[in-house]
Amino acid sequence: ELKVEQNPLFLSMQEGKNYTIYCNYSTTSDRLYWYRQDPGKSLESLFVLLSNGAVKQEGRLMASLDTKARLSTLHITAAVHDLSATYFCAGTAAGNKLTFGGGTRVLVKP
Amino acid sequence: GAGVSQSPSNKVTEKGKDVELRCDPISGHTALYWYRQSLGQGLEFLIYFQGNSAPDKSGLPSDRFSAERTGGSVSTLTIQRTQQEDSAVYLCASSVGTSAYNEQFFGPGTRLTVL
Incomplete structure (x- = not known):
């Protein structure tokens, strides 16, 4: 059974600094997703990582995948207030069922 | 184009009542999930x-939960005899x-x- 763990659960960021969220998973996952969720809103897809060594970047966010270590990271460069949200990683089991991590609540302070 | 829609957006019910939640998937999407x-x-x-x-029901927490999908499109999630622990956001x-892919x-x- 696939298990996904994220850390930290909460991240208080200062604007302009860099931070990393970690996502570990227990068994082979076909792919790894990162989602963003704003309060009271649904899930917004950020990245889909399909293979070992995959790296994707969008703006100040960069996600990477190491399938040998069963680790994905979401790196935030020069944090800004607009990035305040909860971030989830998710792996997939058979049938594309998503197994989510516990989420990382990010708060960016001026 | 239209995205996935769900109704109602909010539902308040009393313990023991049945509820139905509806999902309209994106047109042409053959796979539909409830979380x-x-x-x-x-x-x-x-x-x-x-x-x-046949649907994969492996995540349903109890037999009070059921779902159907009619005509390969709209889906309804039904919770019978609701309990307080059923309070959640259903996606x-x-x-x-x-x-x-x-x-x-x-x-x-x-x-x-x-x-």
Whole structure:
């Protein structure tokens, strides 16, 4: 059974600094997703990582995948207030069922 | 184009009542998923439908939960004899298929409160 763990659960960021969220998973996952969720809103897809060594970047966010270590990271460069949200990683089991991590609540302070 | 829609957006019910939650997937998407987001359990898979295949019900927490998908499109999640622990946001997602490249698109969710 696939298990996904994220850390930290909460991240208080200062604007302009860099931070990393970690996502570990227990068994082979076909792919790894990162989602963003704003309060009271649904899930917004950020990245889909399909293979070992995959790296994707969008703006100040960069996600990477190491399938040998069963680790994905979401790196935030020069944090800004607009990035305040909860971030989830998710792996997939058979049938594309998503197994989510516990989420990382990010708060960016001026 | 239209995304995944869900109704109602909010539902308040009394313990012991039955509720029905509806999901309209993106047109042409053959796969439809239900997830639940609660404070205690986080985000968890409930059930998924793929085309005409039998649904995967492995995530349903009890036999009070059931779902159907009519005509390969709209889906209804039914919770019978609701309990307070059923209070959560129920999210629906759809995708073109279930292969590695088929991204799931999520609806806005239905917030269920059981008093």
